[in-house]
Amino acid sequence: MIEMVPREGDRAAAAPPPLVSLRGITKRFGTLTANDHVDLDIHPGEIHALLGENGAGKSTLVKILYGLLEPSDGAILWQGEPVALQGPQQARALGIGMVFQHFSLFENLTVAENVAVAMPGDLPIAAITERIAAVGEEYGLVLDPGRFVWTLSAGERQRIEIVRCLLQNPRLLVLDEPTSVLTPQEAERLFVTLEKLAADGCAILYISHRLEEVRRLCRTATILRAGKVVATIDPRSVRAREIAALMVGVEIGEVKAVPGHAMGPERLVVKGLSLPPEEPHGQSLREVALGVRGGEVLGIAGVAGNGQGELFAALSGERLAAAADAVRIDGTAVGLLDVTSRRRLGAAFVPEERLGHGAVPDHRLGENALLSRHGTGGLVARGFILADAARKLAFRIVDTFDVRKEGPDPRARTLSGGNLQKFVVGREILREPAVLVVNQPTWGVDAGAATVIRQALVDLAARGSAVIVISQDLDELFEVADRIAVIHAGQVSEPRPTRELTREAVGLLMTGALDESALKAAEEAGVVHAS
Amino acid sequence: MSMFEAVLLTIVTASTPLLLAALGELVAERAGVLNLGVEGMMAMGAACGFAGAVVFDSTALGVLSGMIAAVLLASLFAFAVLGLATNQVASGLALTILGLGLAGLIGAPFIGARREPIAHLHIPGLTDLPVVGRLFFGQDAFVYVSLLLALAVAWFLFHTRAGLTLRSVGENHTSAHSLGLPVVRVRLLAIVFGGACAGLSGAYLSLVYTRFWSPGMTAGRGWIALALVVFAAWRPGRAFAGAYLFGAATVLQLHAQAASIGLPSQTLSALPYLATVVALVLLSLGKRRAVGAPGSLGTPFVPDR
Numbered sequence: 119m120i121e122m123v124p125r126e127g128d129r130a131a132a133a134p135p136p137l138v139s140l141r142g143i144t145k146r147f148g149t150l151t152a153n154d155h156v157d158l159d160i161h162p163g164e165i166h167a168l169l170g171e172n173g174a175g176k177s178t179l180v181k182i183l184y185g186l187l188e189p190s191d192g193a194i195l196w197q198g199e200p201v202a203l204q205g206p207q208q209a210r211a212l213g214i215g216m217v218f219q220h221f222s223l224f225e226n227l228t229v230a231e232n233v234a235v236a237m238p239g240d241l242p243i244a245a246i247t248e249r250i251a252a253v254g255e256e257y258g259l260v261l262d263p264g265r266f267v268w269t270l271s272a273g274e275r276q277r278i279e280i281v282r283c284l285l286q287n288p289r290l291l292v293l294d295e296p297t298s299v300l301t302p303q304e305a306e307r308l309f310v311t312l313e314k315l316a317a318d319g320c321a322i323l324y325i326s327h328r329l330e331e332v333r334r335l336c337r338t339a340t341i342l343r344a345g346k347v348v349a350t351i352d353p354r355s356v357r358a359r360e361i362a363a364l365m366v367g368v369e370i371g372e373v374k375a376v377p378g379h380a381m382g383p384e385r386l387v388v389k390g391l392s393l394p395p396e397e398p399h400g401q402s403l404r405e406v407a408l409g410v411r412g413g414e415v416l417g418i419a420g421v422a423g424n425g426q427g428e429l430f431a432a433l434s435g436e437r438l439a440a441a442a443d444a445v446r447i448d449g450t451a452v453g454l455l456d457v458t459s460r461r462r463l464g465a466a467f468v469p470e471e472r473l474g475h476g477a478v479p480d481h482r483l484g485e486n487a488l489l490s491r492h493g494t495g496g497l498v499a500r501g502f503i504l505a506d507a508a509r510k511l512a513f514r515i516v517d518t519f520d521v522r523k524e525g526p527d528p529r530a531r532t533l534s535g536g537n538l539q540k541f542v543v544g545r546e547i548l549r550e551p552a553v554l555v556v557n558q559p560t561w562g563v564d565a566g567a568a569t570v571i572r573q574a575l576v577d578l579a580a581r582g583s584a585v586i587v588i589s590q591d592l593d594e595l596f597e598v599a600d601r602i603a604v605i606h607a608g609q610v611s612e613p614r615p616t617r618e619l620t621r622e623a624v625g626l627l628m629t630g631a632l633d634e635s636a637l638k639a640a641e642e643a644g645v646v647h648a649s
Numbered sequence: 650m651s652m653f654e655a656v657l658l659t660i661v662t663a664s665t666p667l668l669l670a671a672l673g674e675l676v677a678e679r680a681g682v683l684n685l686g687v688e689g690m691m692a693m694g695a696a697c698g699f700a701g702a703v704v705f706d707s708t709a710l711g712v713l714s715g716m717i718a719a720v721l722l723a724s725l726f727a728f729a730v731l732g733l734a735t736n737q738v739a740s741g742l743a744l745t746i747l748g749l750g751l752a753g754l755i756g757a758p759f760i761g762a763r764r765e766p767i768a769h770l771h772i773p774g775l776t777d778l779p780v781v782g783r784l785f786f787g788q789d790a791f792v793y794v795s796l797l798l799a800l801a802v803a804w805f806l807f808h809t810r811a812g813l814t815l816r817s818v819g820e821n822h823t824s825a826h827s828l829g830l831p832v833v834r835v836r837l838l839a840i841v842f843g844g845a846c847a848g849l850s851g852a853y854l855s856l857v858y859t860r861f862w863s864p865g866m867t868a869g870r871g872w873i874a875l876a877l878v879v880f881a882a883w884r885p886g887r888a889f890a891g892a893y894l895f896g897a898a899t900v901l902q903l904h905a906q907a908a909s910i911g912l913p914s915q916t917l918s919a920l921p922y923l924a925t926v927v928a929l930v931l932l933s934l935g936k937r938r939a940v941g942a943p944g945s946l947g948t949p950f951v952p953d954r
Contacts, residue, residue: 181953186827188954207829222824224817225944235817236828240810 135198137162137290137321138183138214143192145178145345152178154345155192160290165312165322167332167353170342171365171564172535176325177219179342180292183323184216185209215283219294221275223267229278230263236282253284257311272299272422280311290321297331301421302592302625309335327365329358343367366565373572373597376580382412385584386465386553387446391439391453393432401425403432404608410553410584415575416613417599418588421628425608426588427470430557433586434467435460447553458493464552466490468543470561472535476542479531483516483523484509486530487545494549511548512541519544519570536567543571547578554578557588572598592621604628656900657784661792662858664896666691666850668795670874671881671888672802673846678878679806680839681819681945685741686726687847688871689748690719694851696756699862703759708767708856715852716845718755722748723844727837734949745871753864764860791853796889798846803885815839819943822950832950847871869922876925882941898924 136159145153152175181187185203234246247263259277297305339353393403410416431437439453469475477486488508519540560568579585603613604627697718702711729740775786806812818825818835881887898921
């Protein structure tokens, strides 16, 4: 860990006027008020956190600050002067740089071209390449200018975004959830860069819902809830649980382990599972081997794009394995069976995408209940849909998992992310499946719903099911999983019991930098904490 | 003039309109706009080009009229897909139908009229060389323009800042917008360029290829140009190769028919089109999905505000 060092900006932080002030910013989309009279001051040299749950209005606010959205009401003051931002071009001219959560990069262009396209004037690529190298050296952002973006990892892509901003000599750098796609080690490198930038006098607005990193990096945090500023605090002097409560508005429950349930025999066995990539830029699976016992939650950690989607597709039957016995459910070889056949054998699957994969956005909940349950009894008779039964099932899911909705049987797209996810997960869990495979169960879900979903997964395992949770969220895996394996470049590491692992160790495996033996050596050398 | 030389010369004539139209569509698609109206814009270029040439008694003014007519049609398309964010496929198909109909209407009074052949380059000495002389140094202005245009488009796309901007807009319009690039303006210019090229191509058909106007004379060349863009994987060099390959197929099947090789003439006439379908199937089988299609191709751009 890098120690916090006093920075240049701190001395002066109190004295100078704010670089940018938001006054009474309000943004309405139809009946929804995404930002409600938000006030925010950011000073030069300050790393200011903007905290809040998904849907609290953080992204809307920074899009307004970057000129992408027009506020319905309120004013932006730049060094005390009101400015009306007509578009990102104007924001960038003022010196505002933005690193998006979903990168604004061009996959089929090279790194240098991606940078060049954002630069004013007509600099030749060779000059751009030189400047990329210079900035990279100064801030430790290593990039190969000639590489195509689609060949790069998320961490490298983010570096392009940051370098692109830095070449404009920004006065204010906005980062939207920058660590959501990074390994812990990559995040650490990012923090070092940001601290150096702040020390050079750049103001940074750091958006996150991860408390630990905000406490590590920032001295001021503005907390948004349901579009309103609920508090501005020093995150180091307030307890994490209190900050979380401010963000959510209620105390968050914890996932409770179910003590003393027995482990059964292996219900899902994967052996020698390999898949070629489906797309030119895709990931292949290489010799994946796993066994999950009844009563157990197996977590699969990994940085996005390392084969999680492919693994899910192979387990669910959306893509077939080369041999039948590559995947076994309760002893039956299912590698060549389709999704419905696997469901009939007691398996259940929750894909990563809620809208469009897990549920049809324009279908009602009753119809969506039918989607994954049509083959497993009760909802279809002689080729006809039993609409009543489907609706009743939907209502049962809604009641059991506390799904908040408007109207008796609304369309899936009208539900919030968290509520739809509760519905999609609940739809599978109510079946009491023998095996449940779930990909990114709480991605983009608010903390309250996430707790409900995680608890349901743990409880399902306690009742004897085998559960696989594929997730990028290490905190989540440490909360629910009995054992954790890491997927990297299409290979899955040997699962190890969660209690023997640290986040740092898993993070190192996620980078693919280390294999098991190297990990042990690293533990002995004290690079990572031995458990 | 030998038979061989004559065949080579007709191949150039058959390929030039395809190359011109394909280059225009390539630029539009590189900016993310799928304009299926090429056939309609070509028909307008042919009809108005011929009408203009007859009325003003000037090939140059005729070509200009044809290009302006096609650009106007393209602007209508731009208004629909950029201004109103309509579906590009439907708008493009409608544009083709509109263009063919309008061209028929405008061209009707000129049916039966004929134009004299236009001037060809003649460099004493060079043009008189055997076999290659007329092929390289005895073409009309359109041929040289189309070749220069292919070079210019390639240079523009891959060696200029404006070309990089255009490719970025086509690759990911959301990112381009968030970087402050003028997405709509770039696309408007690309569509207009596509229209001008289709108009030029159409004018070539009626002023050089046939030297008369008749309804339906574009005969699906606009569609072939569209297919060529995919065939070329959105690269000007390959568009050139594809256009000449297809031009050669068209001419050779005519000669095959003349030599009566025992296949029905309909089968032979279908060969170039069949070849296009087969080439497209083989291309997409090889690499599945991304053969380099611009990421935002065909998607309407609507910024939130």
